[in-house]
Amino acid sequence: GSKYPKWAKEDFKKKIFLGYTINNDIINQIYCFLGLINEKDTDYYKFYEYMQNKGMLNNRNNILEIGSGAIPILANIVNKYTNKLVNTMEPNNIINVKKEVKNINQRFSDQTDINNYDFIYAFRPCMPTEDIILSCLKNNKDFCIYLCNCALKPKKFTNYQENNWTSKDWHKYLLEVTSKYKEKFIIKLDYETGLFDDCPIIYGI
Numbered sequence: 742g743s744k745y746p747k748w749a750k751e752d753f754k755k756k757i758f759l760g761y762t763i764n765n766d767i768i769n770q771i772y773c774f775l776g777l778i779n780e781k782d783t784d785y786y787k788f789y790e791y792m793q794n795k796g797m798l799n800n801r802n803n804i805l806e807i808g809s810g811a812i813p814i815l816a817n818i819v820n821k822y823t824n825k826l827v828n829t830m831e832p833n834n835i836i837n838v839k840k841e842v843k844n845i846n847q848r849f850s851d852q853t854d855i856n857n858y859d860f861i862y863a864f865r866p867c868m869p870t871e872d873i874i875l876s877c878l879k880n881n882k883d884f885c886i887y888l889c890n891c892a893l894k895p896k897k898f899t900n901y902q903e904n905n906w907t908s909k910d911w912h913k914y915l916l917e918v919t920s921k922y923k924e925k926f927i928i929k930l931d932y933e934t935g936l937f938d939d940c941p942i943i944y945g946i
Contacts, residue, residue: 766865770812774838785815787936788864788887789822797860797885797946798823805858807849807873808866811835815864816842828858849873855880865889865940871896874915878922878945885944887936888912912941919945 772778773785780786792798798819806816809829816827820841827842830853834844847853851872855861861877862885863870870886870893877884890908897918916930926945934942 766810770810770814773814774812774836780814780818783814784887784937785864786818787934788942789815789818791934791936791942792819792862792885793822795944795946797862797883797944798825801825801860803858803860804828805830805855805861807831807861807863808869809834809844809864812838813842813844814838851876855882858882860884862886867891868893871915871918874919874943874945878919878926881925883926883944883946885942885946887934887942888915888940890938890940908940912943915943919943 769783773780773783798804802825804819804825804827806813806819806827806829809816809831811833812835813829813831816829817838819825820827820839828845829842830845830847830849832846832848834846837844849866849869849872853876855876860883861873863873864887866873866886867889870888873886874884876882892906892908892911894906895911895914912930916928919926919928922928922945928943928945930941930943932939932941936942
């Protein structure tokens with residue numbers, strides 16, 4: 742649709758018939774939506790299971806998923822197995838599969854109001870990752886983010902050098918910017934996640 746840039750549409754056309762495991766979340770969500778893959782074999786379910794096994798979803802009344810994509814597969818899974826209402830925040834939402842999953846049609850920024858939520862999670866949110874983490878810490882909100890393998894430019898001054906900056910440098914930087922909040926939160930960058938790639942999960946609870 743018109744919501745996506747030309748490069749994204751071209752990428753979609755090239756990969757649509759290559760299967761679930763290719764690196765395109767829109768295609769992965771379509772495969773899940775059509776029932777072409779068992780949801781328990783997906784990284785969406787594995788990420789839900791990770792949060793559930795660590796007790797992150799217990800006693801939560803207001804859950805927000807940021808960057809849920811065209812079809813909120815992960816939010817649907819969280820709702821299905823916990824019976825909790827889940828809000829998503831996604832400007833490119835196309836289909837809401839369940840009435841218990843409500844989308845807020847906006848892009849997250851460091852000015853987004855998150856005061857109504859007691860737990861925030863995100864699945865490879867990419868660009869807004871740093872804003873999500875810092876906003877949660879500043880507003881005393883527990884969070885869990887499955888990081889992508891991008892090597893994004895930090896917002897704060899570091900030893901950033903574009904040609905030598907890797908995804909692991911980016912992940913390490915994200916952990917460093919949380920350091921002043923460690924008295925209030927248990928913060929961890931976890932590489933032993935049980936998910937399908939080597940990208941870590943960062944959380945603060």
